Amino acid sequence: GAVVSQHPSWVICKSGTSVKIECRSLDFQATTMFWYRQFPKQSLMLMATSNEGSKATYEQGVEKDKFLINHASLTLSTLTVTSAHPEDSSFYICSAGSGRVTDTQYFGPGTRLTVL
Amino acid sequence: DAKTTQPTSMDCAEGRAANLPCNHSTISGNEYVYWYRQIHSQGPQYIIHGLKNNETNEMASLIITEDRKSSTLILPHATLRDTAVYYCIVRTATGTASKLTFGTGTRLQVTL
Numbered sequence: 001g002a003v004v005s006q007h008p009s010w011v012i013c014k015s016g017t018s019v020k021i022e023c024r025s026l027d028f029q030a031t032t033m034f035w036y037r038q039f040p041k042q043s044l045m046l047m048a049t050s051n052e053g054s055k056a057t058y059e060q061g062v063e064k065d066k067f068l069i070n071h072a073s074l075t076l077s078t079l080t081v082t083s084a085h086p087e088d089s090s091f092y093i094c095s096a097g098s099g100r101v102t103d104t105q106y107f108g109p110g111t112r113l114t115v116l
Numbered sequence: 117d118a119k120t121t122q123p124t125s126m127d128c129a130e131g132r133a134a135n136l137p138c139n140h141s142t143i144s145g146n147e148y149v150y151w152y153r154q155i156h157s158q159g160p161q162y163i164i165h166g167l168k169n170n171e172t173n174e175m176a177s178l179i180i181t182e183d184r185k186s187s188t189l190i191l192p193h194a195t196l197r198d199t200a201v202y203y204c205i206v207r208t209a210t211g212t213a214s215k216l217t218f219g220t221g222t223r224l225q226v227t228l
Contacts, residue, residue, distance in 0.1 A: 044160070049215055105216060107152075107159035
């Protein structure tokens, strides 16, 4: 299957700072990327869908000004958690697809964010 | 997308077949059944998907009932490394690339 990477794999930051997480599709062009969040012992919750060159679509209840998503190229999407607080501590996972409707989505390994 | 129902947990002895059921009684004709698994603290891994016919790949087999209201994922020879949470997801295949909605999944524990 296709390979999706994330960087960093884990990050610890102080409350009030901003953190950027990168998601890259290594061997295919990803027209669409998805960002998920997973709290301990819970399932994945979709945060937003981003299409290359356009604004992201956020799920209900996700603050677009707090979770900034940029999908400037066909191989890179970034998620910036602005003014992070302890309640933002979570496992953030991206997935990527080529954009075709029957396209399989491949997931990155995830980024564990801890906000002190 | 249609909702799915899976057992919360299952056990399987190493070397035996693991059969993971999934109910999707409200599935529509244009909706696919996808299976992913998530090993602890990792991103989900794609396993297999199908529409109407049974499917098999190097990882697993997917059996879909004729009325498409349920399916079973089969891991033919489970190993300890197959211990994970398995998610059955129904996904619409129309319009632009559609999102995946994860339920609670089945936690499969493979034991010696």
